[in-house]
Amino acid sequence: MTPEARIATAAELLERILAGQPVERELTGWARRSRFAGSKDRQAIRDLVFDALRRKRSLAALGGGETGRGLMIGLIRDAGGDPDAVFTGQGYAPSPITDPERAGSRPPAEGGEALDLPDWLVPALQVALGPGLEAAALAMRHRAPVHLRVNVRKIARDQCIATLSSEGIDTRPHPLCDTALEVVSGARQIAGSQAYRAGLVELQDAASQAVSASIPLFNGLKVLDFCAGGGGKALALAARADVQMTCHDIDAGRMKDIPARADRAGVRIRLAETKALEQLGSFDIVLCDAPCSGSGTWRRSPEGKWSLTPERLADLNAIQSAILDEAARLVVPGGRLVYVTCSLLRAENEDRIAGFLAAHPGWSQGLTRRIGLDEGADGFFLCHLQKP
């Protein structure tokens, strides 16, 4: 495909995404229908769509409207290019820029538009991040780095760097966590690499790794990952010590890949559905990686930035508090509950902890940490709570 044809395709897909179609469904549906497109075309179109969604508001201003075409015109202008040279209508290029599109083009207004944030979220993020708001918003306009977790049960970090390099994947240590590597080049080779297949590495953001690393562990501890999802954090915990690791998720289907991932990593993890959890007694450590807005990971899933509403946030807050209450019952006296979100918002973090402590006398708050996008990883919040 020519660069112009890729832009025309991205504009069409964005038009449907802006109308409410899910991003992944649009991208995979198009790839299936378009046998003529090679893997480089698919990747380029994916990148265009995600770049546009990360900067939807500012690009719509620059491109003369919040349409698929407008976002692509804005993207070209923002990069210093000439959209008229692309929108020629020749071959598979998009049709020429219309008068209304031209007339609608303007620089983004200060505030939410220039920061590429919904207006209603700017004050909440201002409260949470203070002077760091602008840097965080600007970081969210760019692609996230690719990080790997070294499975220290199988290989030391330095040796892993050399092994990956021999397969064309260049990495360097990430300062946030001593299991974390940042991929410098060769990211597309990871999934097919021998190192990955042998369980030497997992794809996992450095902040997510730092969350697991914050939890003190020793052999024999009984640990529950209450909101396990695909098991990323449970695998990281199980790699560090011979703990009795149990994974639970309200949606058991989300845990379906955990057994294969655990086998590959050489660790043992038991799965428990909600009904079975009651029979397992209490746990020394319960990790709650709660469902949240994902605002710390909006670089990876930018559609979340635009779909979050105050009502949805309030619903999430109620779910987060209910999860904390439920999980607290599963902790042994003197044990630890670790609350985690990948959110930047106080409503999902400090406010939930304050509510929990007010409702649970005797519990005490331990290590509490925000990991910011300025640390070169996703945004995360973690808080250790000690049961009396």
Ligand SMILES: C[S@@+](CC[C@H](N)C(=O)[O-])C[C@H]1O[C@@H](n2cnc3c(N)ncnc32)[C@H](O)[C@@H]1O
């Ligand atoms: C942030 S994700 C977990 C990600 C996972 N820990 C990881 O590192 O890969 C949150 C998970 O919480 C689950 N969940 C939502 N409500 C829940 C509830 N009331 N009890 C337990 N799990 C819940 C969701 O199904 C989702 O898989």
